[in-house]
Amino acid sequence: MINTDLLISLSLIIVSGLLSFSLAKGRARLYLVNNEPLRSMPIYHGLYVSLWGMLPSLFLLFLFLLFKSNILSALVIPYISDTTRELGSDEIIYVKNFLINNISNLKTLIDSEFLTIDKAKSLSDKYSFGRIILFSLIFILSVISSIASFKSLSVRFDARRKVENIFQFIFFLFSTMAVLTTMGIIFSLIFETLRFFSQVSFFEFVFGTHWSPQTAIREDQVGSSGSFGAIPLFTGTLLITSVAMLIAAPLGLYSAIFLSQYAKPRTRDLLKPILEILAGIPTVVYGFFAALTVGPFVRSCGEYLGLTVATESALAAGAVMGVMIIPYVSSLSDDVMSAVPVSLRDGSLALGATKAETVSKVIFPAALPGIVSALLLAVSRAIGETMIVVMAAGLAANLTANPLSAVTTVTVQIVTLLVGDQEFDSPKTLAAFALGLMLFVITLILNIFAMIIVRKYRERYE
């Protein structure tokens, strides 16, 4: 039923747009018929008027859609009866959603037990009144803005430039989407994090070594407050990331060296897709593989050697994550190594150095900043990786550096804290946003650092 509102509004806007388009175009044609020197083609006259006619009302519609649910709940809330209110917040939300979903259906409203007939009728009246107001606002706005823009048309009117300017402005608005996204991320994370720190102290979060976010259901239960020391999460993330990088860095680098320096074109064509497919496998598949195959395998290997290994060991999760990151490291370092000037390489080879010597003593040092930044980007990716650790790493926060034991990571905790239905005020859910902010800041610093290094390095050879 809300969708029909949207359809009606949209068709109102489109119809008025088409109408003003053809009117303006027809008028511009008249100039042509009378052999007057028209500056822009008639189609631009039409576009100019119809764009001016449609944009303001589209904007209004957009605003309405953004705040639709807020408006509807403001409309509905006075109609929630006192008996419902006494039943608690869950019941209120249920009734609210019921009323919102059925607001256009008077019969359902009357039949439901939540409203008396009078109240149902009054709610339904208010709703239809609101709809009419919305539609007429949209229509009037279209008409007024069309007429206003129609008045500025004339023979010498440069409609094309105006239309192009409007389009350019729309393009600019589109391009701010990326900024809006970043701002959305930063503000939502900071806002929820501040709420979290109003309940849990900042020092406990950053320096605490005990993490058990389970808040008790009853007030008097032991440990009802939960504890939010994030150190074990960060050490766990660090541990798994280190394991992953220990695997990905050498394998990725040597793969890149082989592909770019040694492989003949045919071998290259044959081997490169392997890395591309590895890069294209969804992380959930890696996670499943880690949990199902690698975890038990590492465990039984450890038992064979007489070690105690957890099934969800950091080693298993880290190893699989390392495999996932190999193509990332290799493609980035391939790029930076091939950016090293050929003259350096040729000079070294001409002096009689072997390829290996050239790579390790000339190309590698020259490309080192780029390789460092490639590794930083890979680390940032490993830190933010979620599915592998959610499926293959543990849930319990252990403060340990032993890769054979189970540790948990920041991303695992974010997922565990937020999956499932939760109220939005408990420190438990808010903690996820604090962790998210930390994750965002850390990866951002790594990325910016990597970008600065790359920029400096590029300048050196340009």
Place this chain on the structure above:
Amino acid sequence: MSSNNFKKRHRAEKRFKAYGLISLVTAAIMLIVIIGSMIYKSIPAFTNYTLDLEVNMVSQSLDTDIEEINYRGIVRDSFFSLFPEVQDRSEKRKLSKLISSSAGYSLRDFIIENPTYGNKKFYFSVLFTDDSDLFYKGYVDVYLPEDERRLDNQEIFWLTKLQSRGRVESKISRNLFLNGDSREPEVAGFYGATIGSLITIFVTLVLSFPIGVITAIYLENFAIKNRITDFIEVNINNLAAVPSIIFGLLGLAVFINFFGMPRSVPLVGGLVLSLMTLPTIIITTRSSLQSVPPSIREAALAMGASEMQVVFQHLLPAALPGIFTGAIIGLARAFGESAPLLLIGMVAFIVDIPASINDPATALPVQIYLWADSPERAFVAKTSAATLILIGLLIVINLVAVILRKRYEVKW
């Protein structure tokens, strides 16, 4: 002395080359192991053992509503009649657990579709439960002590007896491809999740493609270099490297909590994924616009075209194959993404097949995550089968991108 040194250096050279080859081969082996283990583990999921059961509906009076009949009871009675020796109540209960609890529903659906069978005696094939199914497939080790397996000796005896009567046969599992999720492994399928994924990706495509391409065009051709456009560019580059789970947090805080959109729906999933895909599309579009030679642009400008006409009539058509390839690759990444979807609630247990952007749904990768968490052994095979389908779909999507590029790419 010097020839010795020479040999040493060449040994080092060979070693170095070997390290490179070994790394690549390791990567290749890992790839083969991953795909191979998925294929191997998924084999049991593609077939189902069914029992040809003689169902007796003769006693049903014609005037009862066909939707009201106790189909479950009919199936159970027919099944019990195969074992007349079992009379004990608790044994009967154990016996009835050998065939799937879905059998009654499928009989009901069959009768509603073919009402003429409503008072006949006919053969109807019913599914076994996951444990019996795994036994027939040979995944139950009968030599284990009785208390360590899922089926005890009595149940295994019954199942063998059924098989010796020739009533049991293996069929391609239609449920796997045509059903939504279910708590019963023998009934669960990934069709619902695949549809959910497709709807989500559709939303992502509709939102991120136009916005991404237009942003790229603006930044590449219209934007005057100033602080604002610099800021936008830095933002885009940073967004490309933000962990995907952060986008999930954004979706939860902004779309669900602030704007009050519903949980678990493809609309929100698509919104979140399109924000995630946007940087990829912008970056690839920009690079394919850059690859169009400047002579084209200059020629058009010299003929009196406006900047807008140059872009839309000359640059964009020339860059379109590259743009499509980039968009497809971005969408393929979104298709395999699951972390942000977990946070916005697309991880619920959903049986129904979603039909619109506002129906609760899950996505194929999330379905894999859900099944991987299930304790039943039969779900391991289902999960592996779903990962194969996911990888297969991604390969198809990427192949389309490669073909598009090969076919329409213009070499300047």
